[in-house]
Amino acid sequence: MLELSVMSYELLDHTADLCIRVTGGSFSELLRNASLAMMEQITDRDKVKPSAREVFEVAGETKEELLVKLLSEILYLHETSRLVFKDIRLDVSNEKKAVAELSGEVYNPGKHELVNDIKAVTYHNLKIENVNDKFTADIIFDI
């Protein structure tokens, strides 16, 4: 069973693109929830088997940059390795670096419906807010 209880996001209206509001109890959880939200917007995670694994490292000078780089790397793997995703594990150090372990499988058109063709993660109006250890970010994706 997926850890859906910690996944927290909602879709906001954006005229041309896709906007997601993500929350988390820590910066690391925000990163994880943003990743899961994006994966969910690519395809239904319930229909994805965790048969493949990808490990990578990302770094950013600010929290926002780390977030965008993490999501961009997932998109890159989606497009170049044709992967759809089940889950992500993250090890975040000093808010500037993260090691991610993705699970998923190769996209199978007979099994996985592509919900959104997300092409890029933008920095537009991106600001990670932290109020009483509740982290929030509105992320706009180019679709």
Next chain:
Amino acid sequence: MRIEKVHDNLWEIPRTGGMLVPGRVYADEKMLGRIKEDKALEQVVNVAHLPGIQKYSIAMPDIHWGYGFPIGGVAGMDAEEGVISPGGVGYDINCGVRLMTTKLSEKDVRLRLKELVTELYKRVPSGAGMSGDFKLSKDDYREIFSKGSRWAVERGYGREDDLVKTEDNGHFPGADPKAVSRRAFKRGMEQIGTLGSGNHFVEVDIVDKLFDPGVAEVFGLKPGSVCVLIHSGSRGFGHQICTDYIDTMISYMRREGLNLPDKQLACAHIHSSEAKGYLAAFSAAVNYAWTNRQIIMHSVREAFYETFGITERELGSSLVYDVSHNIAKFEEHRVNGDVKRICVHRKGATRAFPKGHKHIPEVYRTVGQPVFIPGDMGRGSYVLVGTEASMEETFGTCCHGAGRMLSRRKALKEARGRNIIEELGEKGVIIMAKGKRTVAEEMPEAYKDAEDVCDVVHNAGIARKVAKLRPIGVIKG
């Protein structure tokens, strides 16, 4: 935000705070009301903060909320002192439109329209991340990056006259494959000749109405004839280049202490090595996109031959023009009486040069440059021609499309319980699409009426209406 009326189709946002120039929005009063509903005008103001911006931060009537720049945004930067912003070009570098005419009439295609649309759908791969049938080597791609459309013509995917009628002859100088990251390379491989998803399409149209028969004749548009509009860009390749260089620009801005209201506007001074790197990679993507549309047009021609059992002589196809609407170009423009070299950013906006301009094909120099404004799948698209006024007011630029009005989410809600493909079928438009959602998201009501948008630029004088095209068949991603 204060907005002052300049005339019925033009509004000005006066300079406040860190704005270096005022904002200017082409729209009628009703449209302006709608534009104010999202954050597009804030973005016009943000763009006015970019170093070296000249005259105005401009928005076309199809303006809507984008990221960084608004979609429908135009900004001219001083080529010496100014900046270049990858976000001001957009992720889909050299996304654009080309129009091809044929000798066929609606009567010739109507009976086998379904077969034609099916054949187009089969031959032009579409949909998310789809790879094409063109298995090319890395060296082929390197050649595409530097040669553009000529590469396709040399391989038999087009003719010399196609090149003559492509903006810049389908070749952008200065591309350097070394400035392209391994990642961009990887995303670009296998996608040449493919349409992509979202609002990209191949549309079979009928020339429905002429507003300016004289210019239409020069463009080769005959009333009642069949033509094809192709809308696509540089696919994952351009997206990765934009993604890579936004990061480069963010580091540059941090180092130089440059601050802007929105990080997505990240930019670098044109003379910096960061900007030069971007320009070298960007040029490769511009060439990639032109090659892509050239190959798609070749596939379209083949689909006609196959469906109707005809040869090129009977099809009589001819490219009218290929225009880019996501691009930055170095051009000469008059600013306060002086001619200056300007880096014109067109993010969802089309070059619209007037008659006599040296950078338009000789065949059009007596009338002006053709401009194509794709509408939604039901209400039709428009052909316009560039004017002198666009040189004076908008760095030789006009609008690029109908402009979204509903978010994709709202469109999906509106479409619930309806069969958009059937509805359009009843109106005589046959649609084939990879994703069911795409058709709902792209339904006609999601867009402004392209006619209203074209009327604004026509009445403002920055382009003139030439013809209306009526869709009869569409393939989408």
